[in-house]
Amino acid sequence: MAGHGPPSDRSVALEQLLKERWSCRAFQEHEVPRPMIERLLLLAQRSASWCNTQPWQVIVTSGEGTERFRAALTAHVRERGRNVNPDFSRPAEYHGVYQQRRRASGWQLYEAVGVQHGDRTASAEQAFQNYRLFGAPHVAIITTDASQGVYGAIDTGAYVGTFLLAAYSLGIATIAQAALAMYSPFIREYFSIPQDRKVLAGISFGYADLDHPANGYRTTRAPLTEIVTWADT
Numbered sequence: 001m002a003g004h005g006p007p008s009d010r011s012v013a014l015e016q017l018l019k020e021r022w023s024c025r026a027f028q029e030h031e032v033p034r035p036m037i038e039r040l041l042l043l044a045q046r047s048a049s050w051c052n053t054q055p056w057q058v059i060v061t062s063g064e065g066t067e068r069f070r071a072a073l074t075a076h077v078r079e080r081g082r083n084v085n086p087d088f089s090r091p092a093e094y095h096g097v098y099q100q101r102r103r104a105s106g107w108q109l110y111e112a113v114g115v116q117h118g119d120r121t122a123s124a125e126q127a128f129q130n131y132r133l134f135g136a137p138h139v140a141i142i143t144t145d146a147s148q149g150v151y152g153a154i155d156t157g158a159y160v161g162t163f164l165l166a167a168y169s170l171g172i173a174t175i176a177q178a179a180l181a182m183y184s185p186f187i188r189e190y191f192s193i194p195q196d197r198k199v200l201a202g203i204s205f206g207y208a209d210l211d212h213p214a215n216g217y218r219t220t221r222a223p224l225t226e227i228v229t230w231a232d233t
Contacts, residue, residue, distance in 0.1 A: 024173035026212030043166035049155035055145040084182040087198035130179035136204035143197040173208035
């Protein structure tokens with residue numbers, strides 16, 4: 001059993017994964033071997049869920065499957081523009097510190113890739129890279145059981161987090177993309193996803209292009225003083 005001594009090797013390893021994992025926005029072309037993807041999925045499958053319901057399901061693309069989806073998705077987004085109908089509503093607004101954090105992250109990306117303040121054309125083109133899957137050779141489409149409502153969505157969100165850490169532990173780069181879920185009806189039709197499932201997110205993955213400027217920055221995390229309230233009495 002755990003005692004009150006120094007951190008165990010396992011906690012140090014977990015801390016390293018959590019600190020070093022980042023969202024990749026430019027990938028190399030070559031694919032992840034199927035056995036490695038299966039290893040990733042087996043690790044992610046250990047994610048916790050309410051009453052062990054495991055409401056997530058995953059569609060994984062490779063090879064021509066990725067290329068066909070990438071081409072179809074980009075064509076659809078160009079045609080539809082911002083006329084979206086996601087299965088889960090977008091946030092009503094970002095305010096206060098949440099808006100500050102969002103803007104800080106966005107400007108880190110723009111500065112890294114050379115997008116100037118006020119250049120809406122360049123910022124829109126960078127945002128459009130989401131639908132090109134940032135050049136990734138694979139994408140995982142994550143769905144959740146519709147009947148489980150918010151509980152299923154929370155469990156599946158936890159699965160996404162486990163997937164990201166498991167991938168990084170295997171040397172696989174990832175980026176979780178709510179942007180894909182904005183076009184849920186298209187994704188549902190494209191992959192023949194039944195109506196009793198909701199599209200939560202996509203995760204593009206592969207091997208990182210570390211020379212690309214979009215991968216040259218890292219975000220920060222808020223201190224505990226902004227997050228935690230202690231109730232000792």
